[in-house]
Amino acid sequence: MLGTYPTVSPDTGVLRQVLSQNESLMVVSFRFEAGATGALHDHPHVQSTYVKAGRFRFSVGEETFEVGEGDSFVIPSEARHGCICLEAGELIDTFTPRRDDFL
Template sequence: MSDCCYTLPDDLSWTVTAPGNRRAVLSHRPELMLVAFSFDKGAIGALHSHPHTQVSYVAKGVFEVTIEGVTTKLASGSSFIVAPNLIHGVVALQEGLLIDTFTPRRDEFLEGPG
């Protein structure tokens, strides 16, 4: 599948999270949050866990997605779900964009970098 069409507002406030990675909160309520994560080619979304349920949509690019030690290659148009507290991370095999939802909202994303 080729890269999907997507648009993001020009005035997004991006936060650098790691070399080659940045995020922008698109919208949120206490029970739900929508976030864009942009990755340069080769950038790593380090292995981590959190108490939130996460659903991710690959809007652009190809990623190696690891969840609890199992790695899968996913391209534009694919999606994945991470249950609470599972260790997960990604590697961008191409420049890419993930659109993630979190429930409940990740309040730390509203507090600034990190």
């Protein structure tokens, strides 16, 4: 579905904008200031994350790892995950199915 979606701030130092979506897929931009966090959480959606810019430390389940520009990974459904932004940047997340809570 085409459209312009608002930019919202779900956490301090974080901006989120839905880029595109339909009922089975959603693409979302998350822009982080250095030191900002994506709080630990889980959801039923499978998530793919692409690091467009910056550097991040992620926790997914029991694993912790650092990623930088050009890296990507998949977070399984219901996996507890979160991140801290080490260098200001942007993540492009894709969710299947769509995250209705972001609309």
